[in-house]
Amino acid sequence: MTDTATHLTGEKARIGAPSIAGFTEEGENLSPLNAAASPIGGDASKAHSHGGGAGIPDSSRAGRKTSYNVEDFPVLTGREEDFRFTPLKRMGGLHKNELTGVAPALTVEGANVSTLETVAMTDARVGSAGIPEDRISANAWKHAAEAKIVTIPANSTGEQVTLTYTGTSLDAAASHMVVIAEANSESVVVIDHVGSAVLAQNIEFDIRQGAKLTVISLQAWAEDAIHASSHLAKVGKDAHLKHIAVTYGGNLVRMTPSAHFEGEGGEVELFGLYFADAGQHLEHRLFVDHATENCKSNVLYKGALQGKDAHTVWVGDVLIRKEAKGTNSYEANRNLVLTEGARADSVPNLEIETGLIDGAGHASTTGRFDDEHLFYLMSRGIDEKTARRLVVRGFLNEIVQQIRVPEIEERLAETIERELAATDN
Numbered sequence: 052m053t054d055t056a057t058h059l060t061g062e063k064a065r066i067g068a069p070s071i072a073g074f075t076e077e078g079e080n081l082s083p084l085n086a087a088a089s090p091i092g093g094d095a096s097k098a099h100s101h102g103g104g105a106g107i108p109d110s111s112r113a114g115r116k117t118s119y120n121v122e123d124f125p126v127l128t129g130r131e132e133d134f135r136f137t138p139l140k141r142m143g144g145l146h147k148n149e150l151t152g153v154a155p156a157l158t159v160e161g162a163n164v165s166t167l168e169t170v171a172m173t174d175a176r177v178g179s180a181g182i183p184e185d186r187i188s189a190n191a192w193k194h195a196a197e198a199k200i201v202t203i204p205a206n207s208t209g210e211q212v213t214l215t216y217t218g219t220s221l222d223a224a225a226s227h228m229v230v231i232a233e234a235n236s237e238s239v240v241v242i243d244h245v246g247s248a249v250l251a252q253n254i255e256f257d258i259r260q261g262a263k264l265t266v267i268s269l270q271a272w273a274e275d276a277i278h279a280s281s282h283l284a285k286v287g288k289d290a291h292l293k294h295i296a297v298t299y300g301g302n303l304v305r306m307t308p309s310a311h312f313e314g315e316g317g318e319v320e321l322f323g324l325y326f327a328d329a330g331q332h333l334e335h336r337l338f339v340d341h342a343t344e345n346c347k348s349n350v351l352y353k354g355a356l357q358g359k360d361a362h363t364v365w366v367g368d369v370l371i372r373k374e375a376k377g378t379n380s381y382e383a384n385r386n387l388v389l390t391e392g393a394r395a396d397s398v399p400n401l402e403i404e405t406g407l408i409d410g411a412g413h414a415s416t417t418g419r420f421d422d423e424h425l426f427y428l429m430s431r432g433i434d435e436k437t438a439r440r441l442v443v444r445g446f447l448n449e450i451v452q453q454i455r456v457p458e459i460e461e462r463l464a465e466t467i468e469r470e471l472a473a474t475d476n
Contacts, residue, residue, distance in 0.1 A: 111402060112338060112370045117182040121193050124186035133185055136364040136396055138332060141303050143249040143277040144223050146187045150194035152222025155248050157199060160213040165238070168200045176200055176229055180255035181283025184309060184338070188281035191251035195227040201240065203264070205233035211456070213241040218248025218276060229255040232262040232290075239265045239456065244300070249277045256284040258292050260314065265293040267454055271466075272300035279305045286346075288314025295453055296323040296352075298333050299466055309338035312346045312375075321350045321382075323365075324450040324463070326470050327393070329358025336366040339382070341375035350382035353450050355443055356393035357474050366398045367413065376407040386417040387446050389474050440471045 116124065125131075127146050129139050139146060159167050170177070177198045183189040203210055216226070230240055242254070258264050272278060278301055286292050298304050310319045325333045339348045354363045365384045386395035399413035420442055428438035447467060454460050 112340070112368050112400075113372065113402070113404075115184060117184050118189060119178065119183060119192055121186060121189040124189055127186055133336065136366075137305060137334060138303070141277070141332065142187075142279065143221075145249065145251040145277065145279050146190060148223055150190060150223045150225040150251055152224035152249065153220050154196070154224040154226040155216040155218035155244070155246065155250060158215045158217070160215070161210075162212050163210060164207045165201055165203045165210055165212050168202075170198050170200055172196075172198055172227065174198060174200070176231065176257075177227065178255070180229065180257040180285040181309065181311070183253065183281065184283075185281070185307065187251050187279045187305075188253055188307070191225040191227070191253050191279075191281070194225040194251075195253070196225075198227040198229060200229045200231065202231045203233060203236045203238045203262075206235045208237045210236070210238040211241070212238070213243060215243040215245065216248075216250075218244070218246035218250065218272070221247055221249050221275065223249045223251070226250060226252045228253070229257065230264070230266070231257045232259060232264040234259045235261040237263045239267070241267045241269070241456065241459065243269045243271065244276075244278065245271050245273070247273045247275050250279070252278070252280040254280065254282050256282065256292065258284065258286050258290040260287045261289045262287070263291045263293075265295070267295045267456065267459060268297065268306075269459070270296070270298040270300055270304050270306070272304070274300070274302060276301040277303045280307070282306065282308040284308070284310040284319070286310055286312050286314075286317040286319055289316040290314070291318045293320045293453075294322070295450070296321075296325075296335060297450075297463065298323070298325040298335070299327075299470070301331070301333075303332045305334040305336070307336045307338070309340065310348070311340040312343050315343055315345045317343075317346045319346075319348045321348070321352075322450050322453045323352035323354075324447055325352070325354040325363055326447075326467065327354065327356045327358075327361040327363050328470070328473065329392075330360050332362045332364075334364035336364070336368075337382075338368045339370070339380065341369070341371045341378045341380060344375060345377040346375065347378075348380045348382075351385075351450070352383075353385045353387075353447055354395065355387045355389055355447060355470070356395055357389040357470070359392035361393040362396075363394075364396045366400070368400045369402065369411070369413070371401075371403045371405060371408060371411060373404040376405055377409055378411065379409040380411045381413065383414040384416070385446070387443065388417065388419055389443070443467070443471060
């Protein structure tokens with residue numbers, strides 16, 4: 052088993068930083084000119100095999116390119132930091148082709164007070180919550196024929212909306228949605244993806260002052276689907292976003308959720324559950340941008356893998372900018388490998404530009420079954436096969452219980468049982 056964990060408290064950062072060469076009260080001096088005092092200077096600041104070092108454009112999330120224009124992003128080679136784990140040959144051309152196919156049909160259930168509009172991509176609300184952060188997202192932006200806008204009215208409570216995308220074509224397509232949670236609203240938005248599709252997708256979330264939005268994104272595609280989805284969230288003053296990604300369908304799924312704090316007192320929770328079978332590639336790349344003071348973020352993704360060439364990727368980037376004093380942030384990824392031939396890549400990244408924080412840390416664990424758990428169950432008369440299934444269910448249940456929508460929790464429980472039955476066979 053591999054396990055890495057790092058945690059910094061604000062007190063240690065404030066007291067310890069000035070006594071370390073290359074540090075100031077506000078954190079590490081990242082200048083590439085600081086060759087003598089910093090371990091990232093000199094040769095360490097040169098480009099390496101999976102991205103840039105100090106002074107190289109993609110070495111910091113703060114310096115990564117964002118643009119609505121696909122032409123502003125270089126043609127992908129697979130050597131870029133953001134795509135070094137992604138099998139581009141299996142992307143269905145989403146990163147380079149014209150996306151002229153018919154996008155999956157969208158249906159809506161449970162909209163009592165919220166509204167759904169279809170607007171042109173030139174509508175002022177499109178782009179209000181984010182800018183594409185990679186070439187696939189920009190390509191989707193270019194080719195989306197229209198945008199869907201869901202608006203939850205200010206001060207409304209108890210709204211639960213289910214938006215279902217149903218794919219029926221494997222022609223490469225693009226889609227765009229904007230979800231606006233107006234001030235002081237409380238709502239749950241479920242986004243369900245089913246059927247067959249080759250889809251590049253952008254979904255924006257504009258969470259305004261005091262709003263509380265829970266997003267549950269289900270990637271339950273048919274086994275031939277290819278899906279690249281960029282979730283761009285803007286979190287306002289005293290707003291709260293709870294984002295849960297559940298991925299078990301499709302041939303290749305790549306999700307890139309990002310959250311940007313726009314006002315003090317904001318809070319973001321990012322949860323994820325994925326279960327990869329033989330040949331599947333399930334990739335989740337997260338970015339939390341602490342750009343203002345006194346905000347909180349908590350990230351926890353858990354995954355299980357089984358079968359030959361099952362591959363999962365989790366990359367968690369957290370950036371605490373110089374202005375983000377009083378930040379409290381933690382991220383973790385846990386992977387459970389059920390069979391030989393499966394591979395999990397896990398990369399937590401924490402970038403801190405100020406030492407004046409309440410706390411920050413990250414952790415990553417990848418391993419097989421916990422023998423102690425198995426022994427405990429088997430010592431009480433439970434056979435090994437049943438014991439293993441109980442361990443997996445318990446491992447994933449920490450995420451399932453965050454959903455708090457009974458019909459979805461029941462659906463996931465059935466899906467996990469089917470996956471575990473495949474393991475037994």
